[in-house]
Amino acid sequence: MARINSPTELEELRQEILSQRDPNKPCLTICSGTGCHAYGSEKVNSAFVEEVKRQGLESKVDIRRTGCHGFCERGTLIVIYPEEICYIQVQPEDAAEVVQSIKDGKVVERLLYTDPVSAKKIVREAEIPFYKNQSRIVFGNNRRIDPKSIEDYLALGGYSALAKALFQMTPEQVLEEVKKANLRGRGGGGFPAGRKWEECRNAPGDIKYVIVNCDEGDPGAYMDRSLMEGNPHSVLEGLAIGAYAIGSHEGFIYVRQEYPLAVENVTTAIKQAEEYGFLGENILGSGFDFKVRIHRGAGAFVSGESSALMTALEGGVGEPRPKYIRTAISGVWEKPSNLNNVETWANVPLIINNGAEWFASIGTEGSKGTKIFSLVGKVNNTGLVEVPMGITLRDIIYNIGGGIPEGKKFKAVQTGGPSGGIIPEQYLNSLVDFDELTKLGSMMGSGGMIVMDEDTCVVDMARYFIDFLCDESCGKCIPCREGLKRMREVLNDIVKGEGKKEDIELLEELSRVMSKASLCALGTTATNPVSTTIRYFGDEYRAHIEEKRCPAFVCKELVSYYIEPSKCQACLICLRNCPVEAISGGKNQIHVIEQSKCTKCGTCFDVCPPRFQAVVRSSGEPVPPPLPEEQRVLVRGKK
Amino acid sequence: MEREKVDEIIDRYQDEQGILIQLLLDIQSEFNWIPQEAIVRISERLQIPLSQIYRVVSFYKAMSLAPIGRHLVQVCLGTACHVRGGPKILNRVEEALEIKAGETTQDMNFTLRRVNCLGCCALGPVMIVDKDYHGKIMPAMVKEVLEGYD
Numbered sequence: 123m124a125r126i127n128s129p130t131e132l133e134e135l136r137q138e139i140l141s142q143r144d145p146n147k148p149c150l151t152i153c154s155g156t157g158c159h160a161y162g163s164e165k166v167n168s169a170f171v172e173e174v175k176r177q178g179l180e181s182k183v184d185i186r187r188t189g190c191h192g193f194c195e196r197g198t199l200i201v202i203y204p205e206e207i208c209y210i211q212v213q214p215e216d217a218a219e220v221v222q223s224i225k226d227g228k229v230v231e232r233l234l235y236t237d238p239v240s241a242k243k244i245v246r247e248a249e250i251p252f253y254k255n256q257s258r259i260v261f262g263n264n265r266r267i268d269p270k271s272i273e274d275y276l277a278l279g280g281y282s283a284l285a286k287a288l289f290q291m292t293p294e295q296v297l298e299e300v301k302k303a304n305l306r307g308r309g310g311g312g313f314p315a316g317r318k319w320e321e322c323r324n325a326p327g328d329i330k331y332v333i334v335n336c337d338e339g340d341p342g343a344y345m346d347r348s349l350m351e352g353n354p355h356s357v358l359e360g361l362a363i364g365a366y367a368i369g370s371h372e373g374f375i376y377v378r379q380e381y382p383l384a385v386e387n388v389t390t391a392i393k394q395a396e397e398y399g400f401l402g403e404n405i406l407g408s409g410f411d412f413k414v415r416i417h418r419g420a421g422a423f424v425s426g427e428s429s430a431l432m433t434a435l436e437g438g439v440g441e442p443r444p445k446y447i448r449t450a451i452s453g454v455w456e457k458p459s460n461l462n463n464v465e466t467w468a469n470v471p472l473i474i475n476n477g478a479e480w481f482a483s484i485g486t487e488g489s490k491g492t493k494i495f496s497l498v499g500k501v502n503n504t505g506l507v508e509v510p511m512g513i514t515l516r517d518i519i520y521n522i523g524g525g526i527p528e529g530k531k532f533k534a535v536q537t538g539g540p541s542g543g544i545i546p547e548q549y550l551n552s553l554v555d556f557d558e559l560t561k562l563g564s565m566m567g568s569g570g571m572i573v574m575d576e577d578t579c580v581v582d583m584a585r586y587f588i589d590f591l592c593d594e595s596c597g598k599c600i601p602c603r604e605g606l607k608r609m610r611e612v613l614n615d616i617v618k619g620e621g622k623k624e625d626i627e628l629l630e631e632l633s634r635v636m637s638k639a640s641l642c643a644l645g646t647t648a649t650n651p652v653s654t655t656i657r658y659f660g661d662e663y664r665a666h667i668e669e670k671r672c673p674a675f676v677c678k679e680l681v682s683y684y685i686e687p688s689k690c691q692a693c694l695i696c697l698r699n700c701p702v703e704a705i706s707g708g709k710n711q712i713h714v715i716e717q718s719k720c721t722k723c724g725t726c727f728d729v730c731p732p733r734f735q736a737v738v739r740s741s742g743e744p745v746p747p748p749l750p751e752e753q754r755v756l757v758r759g760k761k
Numbered sequence: 762m763e764r765e766k767v768d769e770i771i772d773r774y775q776d777e778q779g780i781l782i783q784l785l786l787d788i789q790s791e792f793n794w795i796p797q798e799a800i801v802r803i804s805e806r807l808q809i810p811l812s813q814i815y816r817v818v819s820f821y822k823a824m825s826l827a828p829i830g831r832h833l834v835q836v837c838l839g840t841a842c843h844v845r846g847g848p849k850i851l852n853r854v855e856e857a858l859e860i861k862a863g864e865t866t867q868d869m870n871f872t873l874r875r876v877n878c879l880g881c882c883a884l885g886p887v888m889i890v891d892k893d894y895h896g897k898i899m900p901a902m903v904k905e906v907l908e909g910y911d
Contacts, residue, residue: 418786
């Protein structure tokens with residue numbers, strides 16, 4: 123590929139790429155995001171390639187493997203352009219029929235999405251309610267490009283924002299634009315990116331660094347991963363624009379080793395961008411130099427904290443340091459360094475291309491633009507969703523997420539990962555907005571959104587997050603190291619039924635100290651899961667402590683299973699499935715769970731046929747004594 | 762342990778700053794663990810104190826100071842899998858393999874790890890054995906899945 127030396131040449135290249143592409147030629151895009159990959163999209167892809175060849179359509183149909191489309195619940199996903207026909211749950215066996223249908227100009231009805239309300243089949247991707255209620259300005263291109271093809275990105279206008287910044291704007295103007303757009307950091311804190319850039323730009327010193335934080339360690343969140351895997355050039359373009367505004371000539375991409383595809387795709391992207399001259403020396407002939415290096419993170423949640431990440435970049439143990447001097451003044455190798463999250467960087471080209479006013483027209487007073495969430499847990503449509511700021515939580519969970527599965531009742535939604543809080547039903551109409559969520563005791567965070575139903579125990583959830591953070595705390599400062607340990611002990615006692623009345627107060631006191639005295643945000647926010655659950659679900663804590671009862675039947679030590687003799691039909695299903703042989707009985711013998719052997723795994727409860735419902739969960743009350751041996755013969759009712 | 766291999770990995774990072782983590786990750790992916798000999802060799806060649814390298818290796822989760830089994834079982838306990846019953850899956854795997862998370866069976870057949878989010882929450886609860894995803898798994902299915910890898 124030839125080096126591009128000016129915006130005119132870039133435009134010519136784009137026209138050339140476009141001229142070789144027929145917009146009416148059928149293009150079959152196969153999602154290869156992590157969700158679809160797990161469903162086996164690899165095999166689906168091979169089957170389609172094979173089938174297109176078999177039907178002799180290689181020159182008539184394009185196949186493109188893309189990053190995550192978002193609707194992970196229904197993978198493997200296929201979208202056929204130009205009509206945007208969306209097929210869900212596609213299997214390798216479907217290849218022949220789908221390829222034939224493209225040839226015939228028909229639609230394969232059985233692979234379409236069925237609207238759960240109207241029961242109608244929906245053909246076009248954009249009309250599926252999951253997608254219809256989103257505004258995918260950042261994430262939307264994922265489904266249109268092969269992440270390994272820079273030409274795909276260029277065809278959609280890629281690197282035009284970089285050209286605009288370098289040739290039509292001064293660094294100060296770029297900075298002003300980002301400030302005016304009020305782009306706030308998508309990594310968790312929500313700090314205005316423009317102000318951060320400005321501080322770094324004004325910091326003394328010639329050598330400055332810009333950094334992409336893709337150390338997404340938040341359990342249950344995979345937005346940054348999907349963006350990095352699916353559209354790495356958008357992140358690189360944003361980073362290069364930021365570097366120009368700040369006056370930096372070297373950038374780092376810190377990406378988790380656990381995301382091998384992200385590492386691979388961004389490595390390829392950097393190489394391609396360098397070959398075209400969008401990175402490296404004298405970018406687009408502008409005289410601006412900027413090179414990017416990749417640093418693989420080795421798996422430490424705390425290393426996502428900015429000062430810790432910078433220590434890791436230097437090759438050390440990624441622990442935070444006190445930030446009396448901000449990283450914008452003294453970061454990597456004590457040079458001014460500016461770190462932003464993947465999604466923040468990916469927003470930058472949009473702001474430059476469309477202007478700050480356009481960007482600021484989306485969202486609320488204090489939170490502009492969109493936010494990508496990973497909507498997961500007890501929700502019908504698990505997936506990645508991009509919504510304008512200011513949408514309500516209810517809209518996301520019900521209109522996009524399709525509500526709670528199996529007719530269960532919504533209980534709470536958790537945002538912000540281990541640093542965030544648990545929000546109960548009465549606040550479902552709250553707006554997605556940095557400040558609103560903070561007011562509720564939670565936070566925007568990087569975008570994890572975990573839906574919980576009535577079967578989720580909030581005390582157990584609080585313990586889960588504290589347990590996670592306890593393992594991930596680096597141990598450098600005492601409030602976090604010791605505070606988390608003590609909290610874990612107290613919460614373990616409570617879920618075991620050994621909690622004491624004064625425990626709630628003790629947890630609150632620990633929270634207060636940790637949130638004030640910890641060294642970094644891991645410690646200061648670690649208490650949010652505990653304090654919000656106490657605030658909104660104090661009754662559940664008291665049920666565990668005072669009545670030794672887990673209302674959601676989750677905490678093993680407080681739950682028992684027994685078989686209701688009048689309902690048992692002696693079908694042997696639970697008996698055969700019990701992993702510890704704790705169920706006695708036989709053919710025509712009413713089954714009985716031996717409490718001393720039972721490990722409370724709940725398998726019997728899960729497998730007991732719904733028409734019998736003989737296995738009963740109980741909590742907070744004693745298990746009825748087993749039926750005497752001689753009365754266990756099943757007398758079947760006469761009909 | 763092949764010393765040449767370690768040397769070759771070290772050579773990949775000539776004249777670069779801050780590369781310790783990167784080359785340890787390469788060693789981990791080459792050998793599936795970080796043998797003591799490799800640490801000693803790095804220390805000799807790069808003049809980094811042994812204690813410092815050990816500190817880095819023991820801090821990061823992606824690095825292992827013990828060899829792993831023939832099959833790697835990873836049970837996801839990310840938040841989404843947690844609310845969908847991930848802990849019960851982990852319990853069943855621990856019972857079936859008679860080891861705890863983080864350990865390896867005596868016959869070196871299985872290493873069990875708990876991980877925090879594999880990025881396929883729609884399939885939760887999920888476990889991965891080697892490269893195979895087993896999604897929407899129930900405790901009762903665990904034994905059968907593991908029997909496929911003996």
